[in-house]
Amino acid sequence: MSVIEKVCLECQRPVFGRADKKFCSDGCRNAFNNKTNAPATNYVRNVNNILGRNRRILVSLNPDGKNEVHRELLLKKGFDFDYYTHSLTTKCGEHYQFCYEQGYLQKKDGSVRLTVSIDEH
Numbered sequence: 001m002s003v004i005e006k007v008c009l010e011c012q013r014p015v016f017g018r019a020d021k022k023f024c025s026d027g028c029r030n031a032f033n034n035k036t037n038a039p040a041t042n043y044v045r046n047v048n049n050i051l052g053r054n055r056r057i058l059v060s061l062n063p064d065g066k067n068e069v070h071r072e073l074l075l076k077k078g079f080d081f082d083y084y085t086h087s088l089t090t091k092c093g094e095h096y097q098f099c100y101e102q103g104y105l106q107k108k109d110g111s112v113r114l115t116v117s118i119d120e121h
Helices: 026-061 071-076
Strands: 066-070 086-089 094-099 103-106 111-116
Touching: 026 071, 026 094, 026 103, 071 111, 094 111
Parallel strands: none
Antiparallel strands: 066 111, 086 094, 094 103, 103 111
16 A cells, blocks of 8 residues: 655645645645636726726826816826726716715716715715
């Protein structure tokens, strides 16, 4: 009867201890999980960075909670219209996009109406 020796999923060294142990050390476990999760983590980090930048731009251009600016100004400051956290259609049929609590409505004339939504929950 031969004994099957388990090896670390990260470094391939022998693993000793519990029967369900997969790694030889915490360092190898962390390295393995970081490599495994890196693509998803990087994607989420990049999206969060874009959303944060969009929000900061809206906050800087909307100090009073209601303002109107031209779309070109937002683009010049680095705003990315493809990224927003959620959208809302009003009873009048206006379609607002939001970066967290900061909202905007793109108008046909190239202007953008800025607003702030306070969540009452």
